Amino acid sequence: AEWTTSTLSRGPSLGKENPVRPAAIAIPERAWYQKAIPFLGTPRLLDNTLAADAAFDPAGIVNSKVELYAYREAEIKHCRLAMLAAAGWPISELWDTGIANALGLPSIIEQNNGLAPAVLNGGLGLISPVYFGAVLLFAMAAELKGLNVKEMKQGADPSWMMTGSWTPGDLGFDPLGLYGFNGAKKSMETAEIKNGRVAMVAITVMCIQEFIEKKPVVEISPLFFTPFWQLVAKVMLESPPIEGYPLN
Numbered sequence: 240a241e242w243t244t245s246t247l248s249r250g251p252s253l254g255k256e257n258p259v260r261p262a263a264i265a266i267p268e269r270a271w272y273q274k275a276i277p278f279l280g281t282p283r284l285l286d287n288t289l290a291a292d293a294a295f296d297p298a299g300i301v302n303s304k305v306e307l308y309a310y311r312e313a314e315i316k317h318c319r320l321a322m323l324a325a326a327g328w329p330i331s332e333l334w335d336t337g338i339a340n341a342l343g344l345p346s347i348i349e350q351n352n353g354l355a356p357a358v359l360n361g362g363l364g365l366i367s368p369v370y371f372g373a374v375l376l377f378a379m380a381a382e383l384k385g386l387n388v389k390e391m392k393q394g395a396d397p398s399w400m401m402t403g404s405w406t407p408g409d410l411g412f413d414p415l416g417l418y419g420f421n422g423a424k425k426s427m428e429t430a431e432i433k434n435g436r437v438a439m440v441a442i443t444v445m446c447i448q449e450f451i452e453k454k455p456v457v458e459i460s461p462l463f464f465t466p467f468w469q470l471v472a473k474v475m476l477e478s479p480p481i482e483g484y485p486l487n
Contacts (some may be wrong), residue, residue: 269281269294279297282294282295282296282299284303284307289406291433312408314407317439319408320434321441324438325438331355332355347365351365354449380420384411387408388411389409408428
């Protein structure tokens with residue numbers, strides 16, 4: 240009953256293996272470096288089938304494979320949004336004024352005291368409703384595309400959870416055919432989720448920093464938003480000379 244869709248017939252994982260389940264479906268304990276919290280046991284449903292599985296479920300929230308895949312689908316959507324936000328937020332603060340001036344338009348960032356418009360920063364009223372409408376339409380199109388791919392692949396393979404013919408977040412997007420390489424699919428999915436998790440933390444920190452300090456994040460942490468060659472040039476020009484080293 241490992242693949243049951245019922246959540247009532249199963250006890251919570253409680254972040255460790257179920258000691259009374261049959262040995263035939265037992266999940267072996269994973270090495271400490273494969274787990275988010277090394278000293279915790281391996282949750283019974285986190286068998287490393289999904290990409291970026293770090294055996295993390297200390298509260299025992301997931302009680303079935305159906306729940307696991309639903310949570311993963313929610314996570315990957317948040318990851319993708321966070322990666323867009325973590326890139327778009329500082330880029331808007333760096334480039335909005337220049338682009339607006341080039342087009343002869345007012346700079347929203349300047350009108351909002353150099354801060355990216357957000358719920359905590361304010362300034363959302365400065366953005367055209369047309370932009371919000373376009374974003375909403377794009378989001379609807381992406382969601383409908385995902386639902387269509389999901390229905391097609393799950394319908395074609397009722398055992399998709401076991402065969403892996405569909406994984407959460409699969410939009411059928413692989414124009415370069417990179418998934419065809421052996422092992423590349425899971426590796427790229429793992430990289431995407433790990434980058435997305437970092438992005439979720441990053442955009443949260445950006446929001447909090449700007450709300451507290453009332454300064455753009457590109458000024459608070461300029462090291463992360465300065466081109467590498469400019470950092471190298473600054474170090475070379477501003478570093479004090481090495482004592483005893485001839486300058487001429």
